[in-house]
Amino acid sequence: MSVGTGHGFRVVGELEPEALAVALAGCLGVPTADVEVAGEEYDPETRHWDAAVSCDYAAADGDVSWVLEVHVTERVVAPPGSRELALGLAAALGRVVVYEAQPYQSAACWVAVPDGRTVRGRLYDPGYVAGREGFVMDTVESPLPSFPGARTDFIYEAVSFGQGWDFGEALRALASALRSQCPEGRLELRGSLAGDAYDRYSDIDLLWTVPGERFAAAVAGAGEALAGACPLLTARSDPEFHDAPDRRLLTYFFRGLPLFRRLDLDVRAGTPPVGPVPAGGGWPLAVSALANAVGAVKAVRRGRDTETVRGLVERGGARVGVREVASGRWADDIARLVDAAERADPRARELAGRVRELVTAELG
Incomplete structure (x- = not known):
């Protein structure tokens, strides 16, 4: 087999080898005949060892259904990376595809969704979680129907990689403060921290979606809640959204965080707001x-x-x-x-x- 690149994927749902071969061929720009897909019981005598792309697959238990090991040889021109290949497979197969976070952090992973999104998750190997058989998707950063038993939270160890333990803990404290103020709300990372393009200069961008009846209280109480987690230096409500009935953009600098780590909190009502909404203060x-x-x-x-x-x-x-x-x-x-x-x-x-x-x- 030629030297090339290997990728490890986990797939949720039914999977047909023929469909997998067609999907890999389309994603990698090679003829389907030059893609070898082999199950656990493959016959070494009949296997196409000279294929441009080879994929070994095995059934899995738990929250994922299949484990794929894909090898792309040097005959494939400009092959995509793991993220692009996972997204291509997810779209072609109509299945959720899990791939490892890079650099690998504990059980952190990425989930490629057929609609084109990528969402961080925490996937444990079989035997790791007591009382559960097979793979366990413990946490995802946004709710996914494919993993109904997973908690929704940020994968702090992945987000804080290269940023220091203190940053991960600060993000955890800020998120916890907002969730305590409005347990029915949903927090999502946005901006560079939601992907892999962040650096030590990146802001913290959060989308906070709350029920309409809690919108006014969430806007009015966000600063006090956050200050309890990390003392505030300044706070601002963007005047651009003061006339919007269901949205506010709040910005905070913190005494305990680098100035680069200001928080831009986009607060939105998930249902029509009830009652008057605070206009918020301007920023001097x-x-x-x-x-x-x-x-x-x-x-x-x-x-x-x-x-x-x-x-x-x-x-x-x-x-x-x-x-x-x-x-x-x-x-x-x-x-x-x-x-x-x-x-x-x-x-x-x-x-x-x-x-x-x-x-x-x-x-x-």
Whole structure:
């Protein structure tokens, strides 16, 4: 067999070898005749060992039905990675396909859904969960009908990989605070943390869907609930949504988290709201300018183009009366923005001090 790439998948539901061969051929761009699919009782004498793609499959018990080991040889031009191949198989087969998280973290996995989504999960191998036979999908980040017995929660060990244990615990505490305030609500990760593209500069983006009759209380009480988990530095309700009857966008900086880890909480009513909804407070212009300063530091560290950084600095400056054009010496430009914001509103002094520390640490 030629050197190539291996993929491990788990599939939920019925599976026909012929359909699997056709799906693999379509996903990998090879003729179906060049795909070998073999069960546990294959005959070594008749197996197509020179196939461009080979797939061994075995029946499984528990929350998954089949285990697949797919080998893609070098004869396949530009083969997809595990995520793309899993999504292609899910769409072609109309089945949920589970693949390992990379880098592998405990029992963390990804679930490819036929509708094109990927959802993190925690899948335990047979024998791991007492009283359960076969594979056990313990947790998924969004409810999936294929796993009715799974809890809905974030896979903290996967989300926090490379970010440190403290970050995972902070996310757990914030999520727990919101769930305690509204147990009927549903929390979902959005943005980069919902996928694999996050880095240490990523915001925490959460979608919080609550029953309509709890919407007003959820909006009014979110800040207090979060402050009990992690002391607040600033809070904002985006004025853009103040006239929306069923949505608010709330933003928080925390004293106990890096400024890059602000929380953008998108609160939505899952059913028509009942009663008046708090409009929420605005974000003082000085605080808004300082948020732009944090965004500019992030943009510089991520290697964004000059115009992106310049736009963040100058828009922030305009909010606090700075009319100077940014020089492109970003540490100086952002420091000038921070000073102007603090002069414009002394109440922003604590946040300004944190931003100064950030500029020194990140931009020197």
